[in-house]
Amino acid sequence: MSSGEKYVAAAYGVFVVVVLVWVAILAAKLARLERETGELVQLARARAETDDRGHG
Amino acid sequence: MSAYLTDVAALARKDLRLELRARDTLPAMLLFVLSTLVVFHFALPADTGDDAAYGLLWVALVFTALLGLARAWVAEREAGALDGLVLAPSDRSAIWLGKSIATLAFLVAAELVALPAFVIFFAPLGLAALAGVVLASIGICTVGSLVSAMAAAARGREVLLPLLFLPLAIPLVVGGVGASISEEPGTYLAFLGLYDAVFAILSWAAFEYVVTE
Amino acid sequence: MSIAKPPLTALGWVAAALVALAAVSIFAVAPEDADQGFSQKIFYVHVPIALTAYACFGLGAWKAYRLLATRGERYDLESYTGVHLGTIFGILTLVTGAIWAKASWGVWWTWSSNQLVLFLVLFLFYCAYFMLRFSVEPGPRRERISAVYALFGVALIPVSFFAIRLANDFIHPTVFTREGPQMTGEMFFAFCVSWASITLLAYVMYRVELAGKRTDANLRELREALGS
Numbered sequence: 001m002s003s004g005e006k007y008v009a010a011a012y013g014v015f016v017v018v019v020l021v022w023v024a025i026l027a028a029k030l031a032r033l034e035r036e037t038g039e040l041v042q043l044a045r046a047r048a049e050t051d052d053r054g055h056g
Numbered sequence: 057m058s059a060y061l062t063d064v065a066a067l068a069r070k071d072l073r074l075e076l077r078a079r080d081t082l083p084a085m086l087l088f089v090l091s092t093l094v095v096f097h098f099a100l101p102a103d104t105g106d107d108a109a110y111g112l113l114w115v116a117l118v119f120t121a122l123l124g125l126a127r128a129w130v131a132e133r134e135a136g137a138l139d140g141l142v143l144a145p146s147d148r149s150a151i152w153l154g155k156s157i158a159t160l161a162f163l164v165a166a167e168l169v170a171l172p173a174f175v176i177f178f179a180p181l182g183l184a185a186l187a188g189v190v191l192a193s194i195g196i197c198t199v200g201s202l203v204s205a206m207a208a209a210a211r212g213r214e215v216l217l218p219l220l221f222l223p224l225a226i227p228l229v230v231g232g233v234g235a236s237i238s239e240e241p242g243t244y245l246a247f248l249g250l251y252d253a254v255f256a257i258l259s260w261a262a263f264e265y266v267v268t269e
Numbered sequence: 270m271s272i273a274k275p276p277l278t279a280l281g282w283v284a285a286a287l288v289a290l291a292a293v294s295i296f297a298v299a300p301e302d303a304d305q306g307f308s309q310k311i312f313y314v315h316v317p318i319a320l321t322a323y324a325c326f327g328l329g330a331w332k333a334y335r336l337l338a339t340r341g342e343r344y345d346l347e348s349y350t351g352v353h354l355g356t357i358f359g360i361l362t363l364v365t366g367a368i369w370a371k372a373s374w375g376v377w378w379t380w381s382s383n384q385l386v387l388f389l390v391l392f393l394f395y396c397a398y399f400m401l402r403f404s405v406e407p408g409p410r411r412e413r414i415s416a417v418y419a420l421f422g423v424a425l426i427p428v429s430f431f432a433i434r435l436a437n438d439f440i441h442p443t444v445f446t447r448e449g450p451q452m453t454g455e456m457f458f459a460f461c462v463s464w465a466s467i468t469l470l471a472y473v474m475y476r477v478e479l480a481g482k483r484t485d486a487n488l489r490e491l492r493e494a495l496g497s
Binding site for chain 3: 107202206207209210211212213216219220222223224226227230231233234237238243244247250251254255258262265266268269
Binding site for chain 3: 002003004005007008010011012014015018019022026029030033036037040043044047
């Protein structure tokens with residue numbers, strides 16, 4: 001690869017890498033949100049159960 | 057309109073009177089700007105031209121202004137008075153204008169010491185350079201008062217204020233240095249006037265949003 | 270603005286297609302520049318990224334203005350995401366610009382490139398945005414302060430640009446110039462496709478990031494409502 005080609009590859013490469021890093025960070029956030037939603041569902045179910053027992 | 061201006065004058069006068077009694081900001085600014093100029097003498101190698109000195113003058117002025125701006129809202133914050141002021145019937149922007157005028161007074165006082173010292177230590181200052189100092193000082197105080205109010209609402213405000221202020225100060229430094237050393241200072245002075253107009257209007261309009269809870 | 274309109278999935282597919290088309294146009298269709306050689310190809314990624322950064326800052330400022338004018342709650346996150354993406358693309362502009370400078374002139378940085386210097390100033394300004402945002406307690410006041418600062422940023426762009434132009438008169442940097450590419454039709458086409466693809470990509474990123482932030486905020490509210 002000539003030096004010109006190396007620089008071009010570097011420039012485009014940086015762009016691609018940054019976008020992929022952004023994807024990775026967002027994926028991690030999504031995983032956390034998924035986990036938290038799961039926890040909240042548990043919480044809501046537990047709440048519904050105690051309500052049933054309380055009023056039922 | 058005249059009620060607005062009376063409010064502004066009253067607010068500015070209050071700040072000046074407070075400073076006259078407490079005397080904590082202005083002496084610090086005066087001493088700081090002198091010390092900075094002396095440091096710059098030791099920072100410049102022997103054969104640097106005058107132009108470098110003009111650049112450093114502006115660095116000194118900007119950082120001295122930061123010192124004054126850091127203390128701009130302290131009195132109101134400590135007395136919990138900012139809430140009281142904001143609830144007062146006057147237009148909120150009058151608070152900003154009063155504070156800007158008071159801060160400008162302090163900065164001008166510091167410059168009355170700094171500029172003669174600069175001329176004695178380093179290089180002469182022409183009329184254009186002085187006009188540049190006046191115009192840039194206006195810009196510094198109008199934008200600075202707003203930005204200082206933003207920082208006042210935050211944690212770590214002493215560190216935050218310079219970070220918020222310096223990028224906004226860059227055009228002022230360009231204008232000021234240009235007015236001092238260029239053969240055609242008119243362009244730079246016009247630019248400073250443009251900056252002042254744009255950012256004064258913005259600050260005036262935006263202040264109430266920064267300060268209301 | 271829900272994730273539904275305009276449909277994000279469709280936009281994603283279009284973005285992917287455009288990026289593919291851009292890659293083909295840049296490397297197979299556009300001819301190599303006679304003066305600059307192969308490294309001129311960086312132009313097709315650097316300039317659209319810079320333009321996209323400006324667009325993102327503009328979007329952030331527009332949403333900020335809407336927040337101050339209408340006090341609609343949704344605008345805070347929209348403005349914040351706009352500024353965040355603008356900063357990311359701003360950093361990319363600086364990096365690709367530095368690579369291009371090294372390829373063209375042998376230096377990683379030059380003060381004579383007005384655009385690079387402008388982006389440096391904007392980078393400093395918008396980094397302070399995040400420091401400001403994370404130093405203020407969350408709430409309507411933080412939203413308003415962030416909005417005002419975002420608006421100041423957009424006013425700073427033209428003012429800084431003039432300042433940098435004026436500064437060049439007395440800073441006398443070693444002036445590097447690039448022969449602006451005499452754009453052939455194919456070059457112009459490649460540039461347009463590249464610009465469209467990067468803009469659309471940025472918009473898709475904006476929508477995805479916004480959805481993530483909103484969901485985060487909703488979950489937090491839900492958690493509080495469930496009283497844990």
